[in-house]
Amino acid sequence: MRAFYIAPFLIFAICGQSPVLAATVEPQAAVKLDPLAEIRETALKSGQAYALLESLTTDVGQRLAGSENDAKAVAWAKAKFTELGFDRVYTEPVRYPVWTRGEESLVSVSPATQKFSVAALGGSMGTGAKGVEAEVVQFDDYKNLESAAAGSAAGKIVFINYQMLRTRDGSDYGAAVISRVAGASAAAKLGARALIIRSIGTDQTRNPHTGVMRYDNTPTRIPAAAIGNIDADLLAAMIKRGKPVTLKLQLGARTLKGDYVGANVIGEITGAVKPKEIVAIGGHLDSWDLGTGAIDDGAGVAITMSAAALIGAQATPPKRTIRVVLFANEEQGVYGGKAYAAARVKADEVGQQVIAAESDFGAGRIYSLKTNLSDARLAGLAPLLRALAPLDITLGANDAGGSADFGPMREAGAPVADLQQDGTKYFDIHHTARDTLDQVDAEDLKQNVAAYAVFARFFADE
Amino acid sequence: MRAFYIAPFLIFAICGQSPVLAATVEPQAAVKLDPLAEIRETALKSGQAYALLESLTTDVGQRLAGSENDAKAVAWAKAKFTELGFDRVYTEPVRYPVWTRGEESLVSVSPATQKFSVAALGGSMGTGAKGVEAEVVQFDDYKNLESAAAGSAAGKIVFINYQMLRTRDGSDYGAAVISRVAGASAAAKLGARALIIRSIGTDQTRNPHTGVMRYDNTPTRIPAAAIGNIDADLLAAMIKRGKPVTLKLQLGARTLKGDYVGANVIGEITGAVKPKEIVAIGGHLDSWDLGTGAIDDGAGVAITMSAAALIGAQATPPKRTIRVVLFANEEQGVYGGKAYAAARVKADEVGQQVIAAESDFGAGRIYSLKTNLSDARLAGLAPLLRALAPLDITLGANDAGGSADFGPMREAGAPVADLQQDGTKYFDIHHTARDTLDQVDAEDLKQNVAAYAVFARFFADE
Numbered sequence: 001m002r003a004f005y006i007a008p009f010l011i012f013a014i015c016g017q018s019p020v021l022a023a024t025v026e027p028q029a030a031v032k033l034d035p036l037a038e039i040r041e042t043a044l045k046s047g048q049a050y051a052l053l054e055s056l057t058t059d060v061g062q063r064l065a066g067s068e069n070d071a072k073a074v075a076w077a078k079a080k081f082t083e084l085g086f087d088r089v090y091t092e093p094v095r096y097p098v099w100t101r102g103e104e105s106l107v108s109v110s111p112a113t114q115k116f117s118v119a120a121l122g123g124s125m126g127t128g129a130k131g132v133e134a135e136v137v138q139f140d141d142y143k144n145l146e147s148a149a150a151g152s153a154a155g156k157i158v159f160i161n162y163q164m165l166r167t168r169d170g171s172d173y174g175a176a177v178i179s180r181v182a183g184a185s186a187a188a189k190l191g192a193r194a195l196i197i198r199s200i201g202t203d204q205t206r207n208p209h210t211g212v213m214r215y216d217n218t219p220t221r222i223p224a225a226a227i228g229n230i231d232a233d234l235l236a237a238m239i240k241r242g243k244p245v246t247l248k249l250q251l252g253a254r255t256l257k258g259d260y261v262g263a264n265v266i267g268e269i270t271g272a273v274k275p276k277e278i279v280a281i282g283g284h285l286d287s288w289d290l291g292t293g294a295i296d297d298g299a300g301v302a303i304t305m306s307a308a309a310l311i312g313a314q315a316t317p318p319k320r321t322i323r324v325v326l327f328a329n330e331e332q333g334v335y336g337g338k339a340y341a342a343a344r345v346k347a348d349e350v351g352q353q354v355i356a357a358e359s360d361f362g363a364g365r366i367y368s369l370k371t372n373l374s375d376a377r378l379a380g381l382a383p384l385l386r387a388l389a390p391l392d393i394t395l396g397a398n399d400a401g402g403s404a405d406f407g408p409m410r411e412a413g414a415p416v417a418d419l420q421q422d423g424t425k426y427f428d429i430h431h432t433a434r435d436t437l438d439q440v441d442a443e444d445l446k447q448n449v450a451a452y453a454v455f456a457r458f459f460a461d462e
Numbered sequence: 463m464r465a466f467y468i469a470p471f472l473i474f475a476i477c478g479q480s481p482v483l484a485a486t487v488e489p490q491a492a493v494k495l496d497p498l499a500e501i502r503e504t505a506l507k508s509g510q511a512y513a514l515l516e517s518l519t520t521d522v523g524q525r526l527a528g529s530e531n532d533a534k535a536v537a538w539a540k541a542k543f544t545e546l547g548f549d550r551v552y553t554e555p556v557r558y559p560v561w562t563r564g565e566e567s568l569v570s571v572s573p574a575t576q577k578f579s580v581a582a583l584g585g586s587m588g589t590g591a592k593g594v595e596a597e598v599v600q601f602d603d604y605k606n607l608e609s610a611a612a613g614s615a616a617g618k619i620v621f622i623n624y625q626m627l628r629t630r631d632g633s634d635y636g637a638a639v640i641s642r643v644a645g646a647s648a649a650a651k652l653g654a655r656a657l658i659i660r661s662i663g664t665d666q667t668r669n670p671h672t673g674v675m676r677y678d679n680t681p682t683r684i685p686a687a688a689i690g691n692i693d694a695d696l697l698a699a700m701i702k703r704g705k706p707v708t709l710k711l712q713l714g715a716r717t718l719k720g721d722y723v724g725a726n727v728i729g730e731i732t733g734a735v736k737p738k739e740i741v742a743i744g745g746h747l748d749s750w751d752l753g754t755g756a757i758d759d760g761a762g763v764a765i766t767m768s769a770a771a772l773i774g775a776q777a778t779p780p781k782r783t784i785r786v787v788l789f790a791n792e793e794q795g796v797y798g799g800k801a802y803a804a805a806r807v808k809a810d811e812v813g814q815q816v817i818a819a820e821s822d823f824g825a826g827r828i829y830s831l832k833t834n835l836s837d838a839r840l841a842g843l844a845p846l847l848r849a850l851a852p853l854d855i856t857l858g859a860n861d862a863g864g865s866a867d868f869g870p871m872r873e874a875g876a877p878v879a880d881l882q883q884d885g886t887k888y889f890d891i892h893h894t895a896r897d898t899l900d901q902v903d904a905e906d907l908k909q910n911v912a913a914y915a916v917f918a919r920f921f922a923d924e
Contacts, residue, residue, distance in 0.1 A: 058699050061576040069575055103565075113531055114523040114754070117895070206895055230898055234754070237520050292576070292696070433579070433668055436692055 035316055036387035039457050042310055043450035049306035050442045052080060053299060057292040057437045064289040065329035066098030066260040073285050074263050077301070077326050081267030084309040086324075088270065091263035092343055094328035096335040098260045099123055101289060102252020106196070106227065108235075109133065111243045116231040118196075119208035119290060120253040121180055122332055123215075124224045131250035132157065132194040132223065138239050142179045145186050154191030157247050158183070159198075161236055163229070166202040170361065170423040176200045177211070184224040185216040194249050195224040198232035203428035206230045210288050211431045212332050223251045262286075262328040264336045267305065269312040271460060273319035278349075279459045280323045280356035281307065281452055284330035284337075284405055291435030295426070299440060299448070300359035301326055307452035311460070318460035320354060327405040330360070337405030341412050353414040355459045358403035359452065362430075363440040364422035366451045368396035371417050372410065377462075384458040391451055396420060419451050497778055498849035501919050504772055505912035511768035512904045514542060515761060519754040519899045526751040527791035528560030528722040535747050536725050539763070539788050543729030546771040548786075550732065553725035554805055556790035558797040560722045561585055563751055564714020568658070568689065570697075571595065573705045578693040580658075581670035581752060582715040583642055584794055585677075586686045593712035594619065594656040594685065600701050604641045607648050616653030619709050620645070621660075623698055625691070628664040632823065632885040638662045639673070646686040647678040656711050657686040660694035665890035668692045672750050673893045674794050685713045724748075724790040726798045729767070731774040733922060735781035740811075741921045742785045742818035743769065743914055746792035746799075746867055753897030757888065761902060761910070762821035763788055769914035773922070780922035782816060789867040792822070799867030803874050815876040817921045820865035821914065824892075825902040826884035828913045830858035833879045834872065839924075846920040853913055858882060881913050 033041065056076060063073045074091065081089040099122055106118035120126075134157045139145040141162040145153075160183055164176035179197045187195045199209035206228035215221045227235065238245050265285060271277065283300020287293020308324045327336030344350050355373075369388060371378065378398065385395055401407060402416030410416045429435050495503065518538060525535045536553065543551040561584055568580035582588075596619045601607040603624040607615075622645055626638035639662050646657045661671035668690035677683045689697065700707045727747060733739065745762020749755020770784045789798030806812050817835075831850060833840065840860065847857055863869060864878030872878045891897050 054699070058696065058703065059574050061574050072574075112521050112523050112534075115751075204900065206898070230896075230900055233900065234520065234898070237516070241520065289577075434692075436668070436696070438666065438692055438695065 035314060035457055035461065036383065036454050039311055039314060039453040040387060040391065040450045043307065043453045044446050046306065046310060046446065046449065047442070048309065049302040049445050049449045052305055053294060053302040053440060054437060056298045056301060057294050061292050062289045063285060063287045063293050065096055065262065065286045065332050067289070070262055070286060074265055077265040077285060080305065084305065085312055086267035086269060086309070088268040091265050092339065094262045094264055094336045094339040095259045096262065096329045096332065098256040099332060100254060100256065102126060102254065103250070104225065104252060105250045106225065107248050108238065108245055109248050110246045112238065114234060116235065117206040117208050117228045118225050119210040120251045121213040121224045121226060122210055122288070123213050123255065124184070124251060124253045125221055126253045127194065127223045127249055127251045131248050133246065133248040134193050135244050136239065136247050138236065142183060142186065145183065148190055151191050153187055156192055157194045157196060157249065158187035158190070158192040159196045159235060161198050161232060163198060164200050164202055164427060166424065166427070168422055168424050169420065170426060173200070173427065180211050180226065181214055182216065184213055184222055185218040188218050188220040188222045192222060194222050196249070197226050199226045199228055201229060201427050201430060201432065204229055207432040207434055209431040210290060223249065223253070225249065225251055264328050264340055265326040267308065267324045269308050269318060269322040271320040272317040275321050276352055277320040277354050278323050278352050279320055279354050279456050280325055280406070281456055282325035282327060282405065283359045284327040286329045286331055288331055288431050290431070290433040292437065293435060294437045295362040295435050295439055296430060297330070297360045299363035299445065303359045303445065303448045303452055306449045307456055310453050311457050318457060320460040322456050322460055330404055334404050334407065338408050340405070341408030344409065345412050350409065350412045350414050353409060354462070355415050355417055356402060356406040356409055357417045357419055357455065358405050359419065359448065360403045360405070361421040361423050362426040363445050363448065364424070364426065365444050365447050366391065366393050366419045366421050368394055368420040369417060370396040370400040370420060371398050372400045373398065373415055380462065384454065387454045387458065388451060391447055393451055417455070419455060421448070497776060497919055497923065498845065498916050501773055501776060501915040502849055502853065502912045505769065505915045506908050508768065508772060508908065508911065509904070510771065511764040511907050511911045514767055515756060515764040515902060516899060518760045518763060519756050523754050524751045525747060525749045525755055527558055527724065527748045527794050529751070532724055532748060536727055539727040539747060542767065546767065547774055548729035548731060550730040553727050554801065556724050556726055556798050556801040557721045558724065558791045558794065560718040561794060562716060562718065564588060564716065565712070566687065566714060567712045568687065569710050570700065570707055571710050572708045574700065576696060578697065579668040579670050579690045580687050581672040582713045583675040583686045583688060584672055584750070585675050585717070586646070586713060586715045587683055588713045588715045589656065589685045589711055593710050595708065595710040596655050597706050598701065598709050600698065604645060604648065607645065610652055613653050615649055618654055619656045619658060619711065620649035620652070620654040621658045621697060623660050623694060625660060626662050626664055626889060628886065630884055630886050631882065632888060635889065642673050642688065643676055644678065646675055646684055647680040650680050650682040650684045654684060656684050658711070659688050661688045661690055663691060663889050663892060663894065666691055669894040669896055671893040672752060685711065685715070687711065687713055726790050726802055727788040729770065729786045731770050731780060731784040733782040734779040737783050738814055739782040739816050740785050740814050741782055741816050741918050742787055742868070743918055744787035744789060744867065745821045746789040748791045748793055750793055750893050752893070752895040754899065755897055756899045757824040757897050757901055758892060759792070759822045761825035761907065765821045765907065765910045765914055768911045769918055772915050773919050780919060782922040784918050784922055792866050796866050796869065800870050802867070803870030806871065807874050812871065812874045812876050815871060816924070817877050817879055818864060818868040818871055819879040819881055819917065820867050821881065821910065822865045822867070823883040823885050824888040825907050825910065826886070826888065827906045827909050828853065828855050828881045828883050830856055830882040831879060832858040832862040832882060833860050834862045835860065835877055842924065846916065849916045849920065850913060853909055855913055879917070881917060883910070
């Protein structure tokens with residue numbers, strides 16, 4: 001048989017005619033694919049999402065909520081939705097405070113003079129121009145801090161040294177992130193003057209991981225910042241040598257007066273049969289400021305915009321409307337997600353949401369579909385699962401959360417799903433300066449687009 | 463045979479007696495080793511060099527020439543030499559100018575607002591408080607810059623985008639580093655207002671690589687800085703999109719008025735037979751300021767201090783004196799190396815130097831010994847090569863340079879050698895914030911100590 005094999009492209013090249021001729025050699029190429037298989041194969045060949053991500057990270061860059069680049073990103077998203085042929089492109093207002101970073105530094109002044117990599121936590125107050133200079137006291141984790149004796153950090157800088165564990169699903173994030181979110185108030189209760197945490201991250205680098213923190217109702221508020229894992233090792237080594245270690249922290253961080261009005265940016269591919277019924281997908285348009293927000297969450301923006309655009313370009317239109325929601329300010333308090341749900345509740349439109357899924361866990365391959373559907377709808381998932389199988393995606397538990405931004409819709413009673421991405425390496429670069437385009441594998445991104453396209457197309461036609 | 467095998471440690475455990483019994487099973491354990499094999503085996507088991515390196519990087523940290531930490535490092539070295547039992551510990555003055563970094567930043571102001579990682583090159587002037595804001599013009603390499611038409615960078619910021627290649631012996635460093643050393647004056651000749659280079663480094667990170675630059679006699683001097691490789695990719699991508707890219711560079715760098723008087727720190731194990739004949743080994747005590755100078759050149763300091771100390775602890779003393787020289791300010795112009803040679807020339811002691819080798823290429827394993835010896839001495843190397851063979855070190859060419867700091871001694875006529883280290887990953891972290899203790903493999907460090915100890919012991923007894 002070998003002598004008779006002629007590659008399809010050679011037939012085309014030799015004959016100069018339609019590649020339909022190739023079907024006589026490889027008959028399966030002529031089989032008409034159903035819309036799910038068709039969109040999967042189209043997506044796996046498309047560089048559209050990568051081009052969108054390259055544009056967002058190159059032409060806009062970081063998108064800290066309320067910054068100039070936040071407004072640029074909104075304009076970028078509207079223009080791209082329009083370019084991509086979405087039927088309806090609109091924004092909905094989202095109100096939030098504006099936090100800014102400013103200059104920052106952390107040094108040890110004794111017994112050795114060392115410079116540490118440092119980043120203020122989002123929402124932290126600053127130290128004032130003089131900074132905070134004090135001896136450091138180390139706690140192994142948040143629990144030890146919370147249960148420490150009153151006054152045990154009086155006048156000191158608290159250092160929480162918890163090392164986050166690496167997992168595929170990011171399941172240690174909850175245990176780790178409490179130091180970042182609640183550490184400052186817990187340290188303030190003990191009389192501390194500032195908080196330093198080992199970064200909530202799995203990397204072995206000097207990059208600090210920023211991320212949001214909150215002050216509870218503890219009367220005293222203190223500044224809070226993260227240092228990179230290697231820097232945390234150095235600080236711990238200095239402390240271990242036994243002499244008191246004095247640090248000087250300077251943070252120029254502050255929250256501006258008054259709120260900013262940003263926007264959720266929405267693009268729709270209108271359904272041909274039931275246009276008022278909505279399949280919602282999306283990501284968040286804002287990012288932290290240290291990198292260019294490529295994996296958090298430029299990837300989610302690009303994946304879902306492209307998945308919907310490719311469906312919009314199919315010959316057969318979807319029956320229901322596919323809506324891509326690019327949320328404002330997820331990072332500092334899910335402001336966009338809350339505003340989106342509040343607007344749907346107010347307009348009594350929660351029931352129109354057939355399903356929703358947000359892509360916000362990087363750009364790793366999707367391995368599982370989690371749902372929160374009725375038994376009746378679960379029973380009908382077979383065609384979806386068959387279409388996802390070639391992407392190595394299997395059915396997971398029926399306990400989906402809807403990610404951060406569709407969480408409020410889930411709480412309002414709407415069905416949601418989670419297309420779970422492999423997050424093994426996600427927390428190496430999450431919220432750091434290394435969240436840049438080069439971290440994204442173009443082939444993995446295609447798999448994500450294919451999964452979202454199949455998912456959205458299935459529920460649009462279900 | 464299997465049933466009769468008894469591991470030596472089991473015999474010891476069972477009998478509760480001297481492990482000499484084990485010799486009946488493994489007779490070679492009782493063979494008396496010659497001094498070369500003995501020092502090699504001792505060094506391979508010793509954690510002394512790692513402990514020295516940990517102390518230098520933790521208790522002192524970065525050692526920028528002329529900084530407070532430079533003086534702390536000199537005190538550290540004298541104390542450690544004394545602790546380690548060196549017979550003579552002394553310093554020799556070295557005079558050099560003091561360069562300081564200051565605050566620095568680089569952003570694009572149009573068409574997109576991006577922040578770049580940046581580090582001033584050592585010796586660069588600052589930009590003044592207002593900074594330099596100008597359109598960027600890209601050159602592929604130094605050669606293209608040097609041969610560009612007059613005025614082709616007038617009023618602009620020059621960006622040299624040469625990507626250094628990865629090799630084991632660092633052989634692309636020469637081709638790459640010309641951009642850093644000579645780029646500013648070449649750009650100034652074309653009317654440029656500042657120079658930005660892609661870092662001279664093989665990593666894919668955002669870490670800028672600093673390093674020394676020089677102004678030639680071009681009347682105009684301009685500030686010069688490096689950006690990380692990922693940032694260089696971003697800048698190149700922005701430029702490629704076709705719209706003019708405007709950058710704003712701010713460097714607080716400056717050279718202080720007047721010279722600083724630092725020191726070469728020297729420790730000696732006195733020879734028992736010919737104490738005036740010297741086997742010299744060493745590294746440089748200064749470092750750049752971004753990391754803690756672990757691989758450049760804390761490793762060289764620790765390796766050579768430990769190698770000599772272990773020889774000093776042997777039962778049979780070396781015939782000639784083993785001298786460890788920890789050089790001042792190698793990074794900014796081989797000031798320590800030049801002062802050391804000048805002092806030897808002045809005292810007519812060049813002829814006393816039997817051989818010299820500096821460890822200054824990181825902490826990777828040594829794979830080759832290069833020499834510059836007479837044929838007669840080369841003919842006698844067999845015992846040395848036999849002792850190095852178990853360390854996987856072979857004889858290289860007879861064209862050794864003596865590394866930077868013993869280069870001036872070689873020029874004065876003294877024999878030198880190079881114990882060549884594997885530098886495959888050296889330029890990933892060279893002169894960056896990532897030059898920290900965690901980059902050093904403790905086992906590889908032992909191999910280096912063993913090689914230097916064997917080398918020094920051989921030439922001490924030759």
